Amino acid sequence: MILLDGKKLSEKIKVQLLEQSRQLKNENGRSPHLAAVLVGENPASVAYVNNKIRSCRQCEIGSALIKLEDTISEKELLEEIDRLNADENTDGILVQLPLPPHINPDVIASAIHPEKDVDGFHPLNAGKLSFGLPCFEPATPKGIMLMLEHYNISLSGKHAVVIGRSNIVGRPMSIMLSAASANATVTLCHSRTSNLEEFTRQADILIAALGKPGFVKAGMIKRGTVVIDVGITRIEDPTRKNGYRLTGDVDFDNVAPLCSAITPVPGGVGPMTIIGLLSNTLRAAEVK
Ligand SMILES: NC(=O)c1ccc[n+]([C@@H]2O[C@H](COP(=O)([O-])OP(=O)(O)OC[C@H]3O[C@@H](n4cnc5c(N)ncnc54)[C@H](OP(=O)(O)O)[C@@H]3O)[C@@H](O)[C@H]2O)c1
Known part of the structure; x- marks a missing residue:
């Protein structure tokens, strides 16, 4: 029986991703950048997001953790996403799930610009995936x-x-x-x-x-x-x-x-x- 060791494999792949990240910095004049949006303080979500940010750092990918109160309205969250969509220095946007019950995750996924949709949850990327077209895969x-x-x-x-x-x-x-x-x-x-x-x-x-x-x-x-x-x-x-x-x-x-x-x-x-x-x-x- 082979134990499929994701931890070990991920550390190996991160070395390659670091190289790619440095190359992109040379080409673009700045490091790749991820914006992670966290709504509320669900302990599992906090742990996942922190892990993602830590991994970005290992690969010299810039990151911003945007912490929002769980009382934020859907409209306010959409405004935050619009801001990140328009920000030239943000390459990727993720909104950590689950969201509070008053916010519809499908509405939020559809609001992220498909070219910044690094979680691959936007319907355009989901449709491309099912057509076998290049896209962001979840x-x-x-x-x-x-x-x-x-x-x-x-x-x-x-x-x-x-x-x-x-x-x-x-x-x-x-x-x-x-x-x-x-x-x-x-x-x-x-x-x-x-x-x-x-x-x-x-x-x-x-x-x-x-x-x-x-x-x-x-x-x-x-x-x-x-x-x-x-x-x-x-x-x-x-x-x-x-x-x-x-x-x-x-x-x-x-x-x-x-x-x-x-x-x-x-x-x-x-x-x-x-x-x-x-x-x-x-x-x-x-x-x-
Ligand atoms: N390792 C990771 O990086 C990672 C990433 C994402 C998620 N997860 C974990 O993966 C699990 C699934 O996540 P998710 O977001 O896909 O969950 P989800 O949205 O709750 O979906 C669960 C799916 O399982 C089905 N299901 C539930 N009970 C079942 C049963 N008794 N028999 C057969 N199917 C059943 C549901 O069927 P219906 O559609 O009929 O309700 C649903 O399709 C969770 O534990 C989550 O924490 C891990």
Whole structure:
């Protein structure tokens, strides 16, 4: 069984991204720049954004963290996005999800200029993705594809089963796996899928992106499957210094012995998502 080490791989890729970033600085006369918008103080969101900013620094990508109160109106947030859209020194914009319930994430995603949409959530980029046209690919599926490529996991002709159909992970993942560049045959499962296990047991590659800790059990997969665990849930754990532990969607201890390869949580898909974001930011700086 191969442990797909996203942490180690991401550190290796960051060295290449640093080179690209320096090259872009030479060409553009300034470093690539990401604006990260954080609404409210959800502890998980704060941790994710800080991690993204730290990774930008490692790759000499400039960044600005724009912290807004969770009482901000949708209109005020749209005004902030307009300001960043118009700012010549901002190459990429991300708005950390989830947003407070009174703000519609689809409205916000549609307001970001498609050429600055480094999360790849704008409908124009989503449409281009499904047409197989060049676009900003959402960071998590992009990071997963890079990881599969790095570990020489062939996809062509394989049956990939994706659990979860969100616009940020499951659906774009299914599109990228079925694209002509990957050639997997894809089954996309969700909460209304009947007999889910019938599908997961057929999977050569199983992507679990549903947000239910330990959901994928050993009895749900066949021997030799490649398992990609996207889920990250904070579970209270008084034995930990920070009071919680991060848990994936896969029952790792019992599933891992059956797999040909599997990602750990943490240290699997999470660091690769950041690589997806950073590489999109460099691409946005190239478009200039
Ligand atoms: N590692 C990373 O970098 C990274 C990045 C993004 C997200 N995540 C994590 O990935 C997980 C999923 O995130 P998300 O934003 O895609 O979540 P989401 O928007 O809540 O979507 C969850 C999806 O899972 C499906 N689902 C829920 N329960 C199910 C069940 N019992 N059987 C089959 N399908 C089920 C839902 O189906 P319906 O559509 O029918 O409701 C939905 O499509 C979360 O734990 C999140 O924290 C990790």
